[in-house]
Amino acid sequence: MEEVNVGIVGLGNVGSGTLAILAENADQIALKLGFRLRVAAVCSRSVQERAIPQAFAAARRTTNWRDLVTDPGVQIVAELVGGNGVAGDIIDAAIAHRKSVVTANKELMGSCGPEIWDRAIRAGINLAMEASVCGGIPIHAVLREGISGDRVTALHGILNGTSNYILTEMEKRGDPLDTILAEAQKLGYAEADPSADIDGFDARSKLALLAALAFGEKILPSDIFVEGIRRISPMDFRYAHTLEHTIRLVCTARQTHDGLILSVRPALIPQSTILASVQGAYNAVWVKGAFGQDTFYYGRGAGPKPTGVAVVSDLMRVAREIRFGSPERVSPFAHERLGEYKPVSVTLQKSAYYLRFRVSDRPGILALLAGILASKHISLESVLQEPCDTKHDLPFVITVEPTSEQSVCDAVAEMAQLDFLREPPLALPMETGL
Ligand SMILES: NC(=O)c1ccc[n+]([C@@H]2O[C@H](COP(=O)([O-])OP(=O)(O)OC[C@H]3O[C@@H](n4cnc5c(N)ncnc54)[C@H](OP(=O)(O)O)[C@@H]3O)[C@@H](O)[C@H]2O)c1
Known part of the structure; x- marks a missing residue:
């Protein structure tokens, strides 16, 4: 049985998970493919200290990725280094040497993936990136092939496991964000610099990629409105529960009359919606199609083994093509060519809003706030106030009927000037279309 030879650059979380699966699941993989995947070479800066599974003890070990990429024995290069720096050079060199590439790199694929795909096609090789978004959920395959016959109208997701872990722990235990974040950092669930997770940037990069696949437009992360979870506190969950809602960092891409509106932001979602049941570090993607209607995908968003499965499955797809040929390659972006995206402001969207004050x-006070809302033609829906001992820092919530985000932004800006407010009002959309 002839083998297909793989070279792996990067032996960190994902690289080590990939190697372990290739070794431990080798027989199953061979049964499915009809041939074996052999790891011919591995590379990382500290390769000599890395444990390589016995099955691949004969693999070439190098600290220089150029040795691996130019090795005539390597047919597919797995780029598992990450980032926008050397990873780009590795992929470019692999394409130049006409080797197919499997990558888990959302930054690189989000910023210049379509151009890399163009080069790959011209070189006659394949490029696969399933692991780049929602590690353990095969969402690329779904959008690229599973439901490619549909026309996607909206995509909602929980795409960052760390922020979802923090929010769901806050909801369960009532502890503040800082306490839960510190614990998550100790357990290794959150980075020392947590900004990418809790300020929404990681989720935004992932939404940019998924929206490109779903809507066929080249979307840059900077095109997407982003707001993180730093201002969410346990009291917001208590008020949300009173309203039969919960709070999640929701990534949304929605086709509207004005165009495609994209956002990553904390939002109130009904407790009854399926997204509300996504707990801890899990991810989920909910796709709405014009014809097939709703489909929902759930699983681990990260971790060596779940992400390793995505990498290995991509390696298998690409290896099959090397062995048996393929009459037609499917773009990893699900469209032969991506259109240019003209960003549409979130201020155009209409929603009910939750406004939380500390005064x-x-x-x-209430008359003043109601007056500002009325001046922007915003109708008040309800006022909620928990019992509170102190008059110096009194929280309460106003919910308003569906209105444009622009009106809410104008009202919040005016309210923020009022001297009795201890901080600017927190405004969260209440998602109803879920
Ligand atoms: N972690 C996850 O669960 C997850 C989930 C989905 C996608 N991803 C993506 O997967 C990719 C890898 O993430 P990771 O978490 O596995 O990262 P990681 O643990 O930091 O591993 C990175 C690896 O790249 C190697 N490396 C860095 N610079 C190198 C160079 N110049 N030459 C050779 N090797 C080099 C490192 O070598 P040394 O070990 O010698 O330092 C390390 O082995 C990223 O694109 C990430 O976004 C990760």
Whole structure:
């Protein structure tokens, strides 16, 4: 049985998970393919200290990725280094040497993936990137092939496991964000610099890629409105529960009359919606199609083995093509060519809103806030106030009927000037279309 030879650059979380699966699941993989995948070479800066499974003890070990990429014995290069730096050079060199590439790199594929695909096609090789978004959920395959016959109208996702872990722990235990974040950092669930996770940037890069596949437009992360979870506190969950909602960092791409509106932001979602049941570090993607209607995908968003499965499955797909040929390659972006995306402002969208205030109490506050809302033609829906001992830092919530985000932004900007507010109002959309 002739083998297909793989070279792996990067032996960190994903690289080591990939190697372990290739070794431990080798027989199953061979049964499915009809031939074996052999790891011919591995590379990382500290390759000599890395444990390589016995099955691949004969693999070439190098600290220089150029040795691996130019090795005539390597047919597919797995780029598992990450980032926008050397990873780009590795992929470019692999394409130049006419080797197919499997990558888990969302930054690189999000910023210049379509151009890399163009080069790959011209070189006659394949490029696969299933692991780049929602590690353990085969969402690329779904959008590229499984439901490619549909026309996607909306995509909602929980795409960052760390922020979802923090929010769901806050909801369960009532502890503040800082306490849960510190624990998550100790357990290794969150980075020392947590900004990418809790400020929404990681989720935004992932949404940019998924929206490109779903809607066929080249979307840059910077085109997407982003707001993180830093301002969410346990009291927001208590108020949300009173309203029969919960709070999640929701990634949304929605086709509207004005165009495709994209956002990553904390939002109130009904407790009854399936997205509300996504707990801990799990990810989920909900796709709405014009014809097939709703489909929902759920699983681990990261981790060596779940992400390793995505990498190995891509290696198998590409290896099959090397062995048996393929009459037609499917673009990893699900469209032969991506269109140019003209960003549409989230201020155009309409929604009900949750407005949470912290005030130094005095008579007439509610009348003043209601007056500002009325001046923007915003109708008040309800006022909620938990019992509170102190008058110096009194929280309460106003919910408003569906209105344009622009009106809410204008009202919040005006309210933020009021001297009795302890901080600017927190405004969260209440998602109803889920
Ligand atoms: N972690 C996850 O669960 C997850 C999930 C989905 C996608 N991803 C993506 O998967 C990719 C890898 O992530 P990771 O978490 O596995 O990263 P990681 O643990 O930091 O591993 C990176 C690896 O790349 C190697 N490396 C860095 N610079 C190199 C160079 N110049 N030459 C050779 N090797 C080099 C490192 O070598 P040394 O070991 O010698 O330092 C290390 O082995 C990223 O694109 C990430 O976004 C990760």
